[in-house]
Amino acid sequence: MPERGQDINTMAEILTHAEVSQEKSRIHILSELKRGVWTENPVFRQILGMCPTLAVSNTVINGIAIGLATSFVLICSSAMVSLIRKFIPNQVRIAAFTVIIAAFVTIADQFLAAMFPPISKALGPFVPLIVVNCIILGRQEAFASKNPFKASVVDAVVMGIGFMAAVCTLGCIREVLGSGSLLGVQILGDWFSRWVVMILPAGAFFSLGIGLGIINYIVGRK
Amino acid sequence: MSVMKQMIAVMLVIGVFSSLLLAASNQLTRPLIEKHKLEALQNSIFQVLAGAKEYEEISTETFKVYKGFTEQKGLVGYAFIAEGSGFQGNIRMIVGINPGLDTLLGLNVLEQVETPGLGGNIVRESFQNQFSGLKLAVSENFVSYVKNVTPQNPGEIQAITGATISSKAVVNILNNSIAELRKIVK
Numbered sequence: 063m064p065e066r067g068q069d070i071n072t073m074a075e076i077l078t079h080a081e082v083s084q085e086k087s088r089i090h091i092l093s094e095l096k097r098g099v100w101t102e103n104p105v106f107r108q109i110l111g112m113c114p115t116l117a118v119s120n121t122v123i124n125g126i127a128i129g130l131a132t133s134f135v136l137i138c139s140s141a142m143v144s145l146i147r148k149f150i151p152n153q154v155r156i157a158a159f160t161v162i163i164a165a166f167v168t169i170a171d172q173f174l175a176a177m178f179p180p181i182s183k184a185l186g187p188f189v190p191l192i193v194v195n196c197i198i199l200g201r202q203e204a205f206a207s208k209n210p211f212k213a214s215v216v217d218a219v220v221m222g223i224g225f226m227a228a229v230c231t232l233g234c235i236r237e238v239l240g241s242g243s244l245l246g247v248q249i250l251g252d253w254f255s256r257w258v259v260m261i262l263p264a265g266a267f268f269s270l271g272i273g274l275g276i277i278n279y280i281v282g283r284k
Numbered sequence: 285m286s287v288m289k290q291m292i293a294v295m296l297v298i299g300v301f302s303s304l305l306l307a308a309s310n311q312l313t314r315p316l317i318e319k320h321k322l323e324a325l326q327n328s329i330f331q332v333l334a335g336a337k338e339y340e341e342i343s344t345e346t347f348k349v350y351k352g353f354t355e356q357k358g359l360v361g362y363a364f365i366a367e368g369s370g371f372q373g374n375i376r377m378i379v380g381i382n383p384g385l386d387t388l389l390g391l392n393v394l395e396q397v398e399t400p401g402l403g404g405n406i407v408r409e410s411f412q413n414q415f416s417g418l419k420l421a422v423s424e425n426f427v428s429y430v431k432n433v434t435p436q437n438p439g440e441i442q443a444i445t446g447a448t449i450s451s452k453a454v455v456n457i458l459n460n461s462i463a464e465l466r467k468i469v470k
Binding site for chain 1: 287316
């Protein structure tokens with residue numbers, strides 16, 4: 063273990079030097095992935111997108127569906143905003159972002175209703191509500207409007223994966239404990255008394271709260 | 285370009301571009317969405333009117349009714365949408381009734397947000413099957429519920445244990461809708 067003060071700085075310099083000299087592209091993707099899924103997870107760390115997380119994490123398949131829909135909107139919006147970022151005046155940036163996001167959300171909603179009606183029905187109003195998902199507006203404001211195209215798209219992809227991972231994690235817990243199934247397949251027999259509360263809003267809050275506590279404790283300790 | 289002009293220009297371009305995108309998406313998906321809706325309606329009608337192969341709508345502005353026919357154009361019965369407040373939210377059902385309007389042929393809960401595991405069990409076959417072939421009572425309460433005993437009289441069904449309010453809601457919605465239906469179809 064390096065001692066405090068000077069040695070830490072030297073150590074850091076050596077490590078950064080080593081990192082930089084390795085393959086840039088490989089580090090790029092992995093570290094971005096770690097950022098989106100763990101250190102800057104939109105749900106557990108940035109505390110964004112709580113509403114769909116709570117509402118749609120009752121089963122894993124719903125979690126996957128909302129994760130994919132949100133990722134689609136996030137990637138398309140970030141790509142578009144990043145492309146035209148130099149042209150949007152500061153005063154209308156929120157209006158511009160919102161119009162773009164709303165257009166893609168509508169497309170996603172119509173696509174689901176046309177191609178996957180049962181999933182559209184299961185998600186209900188939460189697909190149109192992606193418009194007000196703070197993760198999307200947040201990433202446009204914090205990243206896509208200030209960074210080049212490729213970086214913005216990568217950021218959108220990893221944030222989408224992070225969101226989907228968060229909702230699916232909660233989904234696993236809630237579906238197994240609340241319905242005894244996983245992805246619709248019964249895995250716990252009748253001997254298990256289902257914790258119905260896990261399907262209800264209260265169970266969502268419990269799971270999310272505990273998840274928040276655990277992850278922030280681990281990340282904060284480092 | 286002044287900031288004002290740039291603001292207007294940018295929002296205009298974004299607006300026009302988004303509109304074009306949405307018009308295209310709408311054009312592509314609308315036929316499929318309509319098709320799915322029609323299929324879902326058809327399936328639900330045929331589910332509560334066993335043997336029906338065709339249907340004809342005879343709805344009013346506020347009440348949806350459909351006639352179900354066999355392939356030989358024989359009248360199987362009527363299917364109507366029964367909707368109302370449940371315990372947690374709206375309950376929407378489709379109900380089949382015979383041409384004489386005195387026996388229910390089937391019931392299917394289309395939409396509900398009752399408590400999972402309790403009121404939510406109104407979607408279970410065991411509950412819904414009670415309505416297939418249920419002879420209606422002659423009084424105002426065509427359908428009524430009993431608790432913890434086997435139904436004896438016409439129009440009686442057994443409520444779900446621990447979900448009396450949801451069961452009561454289903455019964456009330458049914459009674460209102462049947463009264464409405466009898467006014468329309470005579």
